[in-house]
Amino acid sequence: MASGSEGPKQTRGYFVPLGNCAGSGAAARVFQYSGGAGAGGSFLPGSFTPASWIATDARVSTINGVAAGGLLRDMGKTVVSSNRTFRKVQLISPSPAGGVNGLDTTSGPYLTGYIELATGNQLTVAGSTVAPVAYMPGLL
Numbered sequence: 001m002a003s004g005s006e007g008p009k010q011t012r013g014y015f016v017p018l019g020n021c022a023g024s025g026a027a028a029r030v031f032q033y034s035g036g037a038g039a040g041g042s043f044l045p046g047s048f049t050p051a052s053w054i055a056t057d058a059r060v061s062t063i064n065g066v067a068a069g070g071l072l073r074d075m076g077k078t079v080v081s082s083n084r085t086f087r088k089v090q091l092i093s094p095s096p097a098g099g100v101n102g103l104d105t106t107s108g109p110y111l112t113g114y115i116e117l118a119t120g121n122q123l124t125v126a127g128s129t130v131a132p133v134a135y136m137p138g139l140l
Contacts, residue, residue: 012138015072015089019132021063021115022054029131030054030113031086033079046079048086051113059093059111069094072133075112086114 015021023029028050035046054060062070072089079086091111115131 012074012076014074014092014136014138015087015115015131015133016066016136017063017068017070017072017132018066018134020065021072021131021133022060023129024050024055027129028054029129030089030115031129033086033088033114045081048081048114053111054113057111059091062093063091071136072115072131074135074138079114085117085119087117089113089115 021029030051031048032051033046033048036044038044059070062068063072071092073092075088075090077088079088089112091113093111115133116129117133118130
């Protein structure tokens with residue numbers, strides 16, 4: 001039994017691409033989050049924009065489908081915005097060269113971003129930013 005108010009810890013898993021998880025431009029599916037600013041009544045909410053490394057990093061091709069070989073590691077952070085749920089992920093890519101964890105200095109550290117998950121009665125339709133992924137739990 002876990003102690004403290006947080007309860008048992010969940011292991012982080014992976015999101016397996018079932019289709020193109022990268023997208024681009026207005027159809028982007030990996031985002032970066034800019035937190036809000038201010039204090040008290042002047043606080044401004046954060047915003048999501050397409051991740052800057054999506055358009056420039058060759059490893060993005062590994063999340064274009066289930067057979068492409070890439071994974072998205074669940075980083076354990078959720079942001080809910082306007083009834084939409086986003087989960088922080090890290091690109092895990094076996095190729096091209098650059099390491100499995102995506103450590104890179106030209107495209108940004110560790111290639112992290114947020115993907116939108118389908119929740120409730122939300123449908124995945126053409127033009128949607130919901131990432132076509134299946135969750136694969138980590139080790140228990």
